[in-house]
Amino acid sequence: MSHIFGRHCHANPPVAVGGEGCYLIDAAGKRYLDGSGGAAVSCLGHGDPAVTEAIKAQLDKLAFAHTGFFTSEPAEALADLLIEHAPGDLDRVFLLSGGSEAAEAAIKLARQYWVERGEPKRSRLIARKQSYHGNTIGALSAGGNEWRRQQFGPLLLDVSHIDPCYEYRLRRDDESLEEYGLRAAQALEDEILRVGPDTVMAFMAEPVVGATAGALAPAPGYFKRIREICDRYGVLLILDEVMCGMGRTGSLFACEQDGVAPDILCIAKGLGAGYQPIGAMLCTAEIYDAIAAGSGFFQHGHTYIGHPTAAAGGLAVVNAIIQRGLIDRVQTQGEALRLRLEHRFGQHPHVGDIRGRGLFRGIELVEDRATKAPFDPKRGVAAKIKKAAFAEGLICYPMSGTIDGRQGDHILLAPPFIIEDHQIDELTDKLERAIAAVI
Known part of the structure; x- marks a missing residue:
């Protein structure tokens, strides 16, 4: 038994x-x-022998050091490598142990950013139906799959959910793909205006939806329009690439194919390729600097964030993806x-x-x-x-x-x-x- x-x-x-x-x-x-x-x-x-050897070598040097006291060589090297190849203005890396942790950290960072900026009314997150962002309470609140949410409903945060960009089910016969993409994106602006632009902190979405919708890619122009709407109302764009990122869709970061860059980005899964539990949240210098110029302390963390052995594994994986x-x-x-x-x-x-x-x-x-x-x-x-x-x-x-x-x-x-x-x-x-x- x-x-x-x-x-x-x-x-x-x-x-x-x-x-x-x-x-x-x-x-x-x-x-x-x-x-x-x-x-x-x-x-x-x-x-994969190169990845397993990198992990073994790190264990021989240092298995763990708590980030309340130390950083580590593999964590620094992995952050440098990710930022070297990251889109847009992404500049800082917060290393975690998986995708749900990355999503949770992204939501909390978005909230703290606005508090540090002196706009505490901005607390609402907008996400999409039929999305999946993880299984912690915050990540599950952002996710839009009703079956996963149902029994935990009383515990979840108040998050707005708009329709996904789901061409097979939601595009009208009289619409081109591009016309449908613009109409699908308009749902975000409509929801921002409904709840009040000064209350919205971020919009969160998967560039290509994974578990809950089956590799659902956006219509052409959808995310460019989403980026424009976020910029118009000062809303942060969080892209969840936990499943679709790290080369899975044909570019290191999935959002590159849609010609956009987020303010906050989440990765995991392919980052460690299963060899170590690891995830990461990336953010722009502007967001980091807002924290640095304010409290100077991101009020978030877990015991195993920045784990040296996990970072060594992740570094070997990303190097393999790029160099091979x-x-x-x-x-x-x-x-x-x-x-x-x-x-x-x-x-x-x-x-x-x-x-x-x-x-x-x-x-x-x-x-x-x-x-x-x-x-x-x-x-x-x-x-x-x-x-x-x-x-x-x-x-x-x-x-x-x-x-x-x-x-x-x-x-x-x-x-x-x-x-x-x-x-x-x-x-x-x-x-x-x-x-x-x-x-």
């Missing part, structure tokens, strides 16, 4: 004992193609994956949309392709596909509630950047069999 408090009380997952490249291996010797990188985490695959040309590889293999998915599922009667960027791809499943009608949630299509794929030896990331937190099903794919062509074929073969077995 296990004493682990697992994710589900009635599941008995196999024991993972090894990892080789794009595969995980259980105690029985079965190999699983990691078609989702866990949860878009394992961008370098499993068993993996951004170009994501673009090439992402296109290969897109073409395979289009070939296999482009005319499938129960596939409504195939979307995403780079090696971040989503398939939205429907009961009726012509009407876009989703499957009855009682059928549990996503969960059954996850189970069927796992039996085939494929790890993928199906989720339900795609449309509104209750209705809709999608499959998220986010394989390691090192995936080979024959493994893309293996992925699509196994996924096709899993979908057929369930639907």
Whole structure:
């Protein structure tokens, strides 16, 4: 009997004992193609010797030093490397242990910034429906997935949620993509005016929505218009790249492809590639300087922030992504994956949309392709596909509630950047069999 408090009380997952490249291996010797990188985490695959050696070397020198007393060499080097490649005016890095912590820190920093600036009325956060920003109370409040929020509702912060940029479901027949993008962005200005511009501290969004909407990329011009609206009303723009960043969509920072830069940015998952728990919040010099010129103290922190061993792992991962040309590889293999998915599922009667960027791809499943009608949630299509794929030896990331937190099903794919062509074929073969077995 296990004493682990697992994710589900009635599941008995196999024991993972090894990892080789794009595969995980259980105690029985079965190999699983990691078609989702866990949860878009394992961008370098499993068993990367350069990363593991960097972590071992750091452990030999210094495992941990509390940031209340020290900084460390790998933390400083990682911050320098991130800022060297960061978009816009991002200038400072706050290292944490994961994505939820990064989102929480971003929300608190936005609030403290306005307090330090002498505008304490600015306390409202605006985010989007069908977004996911983490599972702490603040991050869950920002997230817009009703299924995740429902039982915790009485504990959550009062956050405004506008419609996502969801072209497949929300674009009108008489609109171009660009026209729809502008209309979707207008929802932000409408909400700012509704609640009062002097009360809004920040708008928070994922450049490409991950877990809750299945690699949902924005319409052209959407984020440029969002940036303009934020600037007009003095609202901070927080971009959550925890899942879609660090090369996953074909650029080191996902927002680069939309031609915008945020005031605050969150990264994690691919930052450590699973080798160490690490996340980061980046902010502009203007925000940092406002704190420095005021209290001088960001009233936030955790014991393991800036952890030297985690920072060493993150530094090795980011260096690998940059120095091995993996951004170009994501673009090439992402296109290969897109073409395979289009070939296999482009005319499938129960596939409504195939979307995403780079090696971040989503398939939205429907009961009726012509009407876009989703499957009855009682059928549990996503969960059954996850189970069927796992039996085939494929790890993928199906989720339900795609449309509104209750209705809709999608499959998220986010394989390691090192995936080979024959493994893309293996992925699509196994996924096709899993979908057929369930639907």
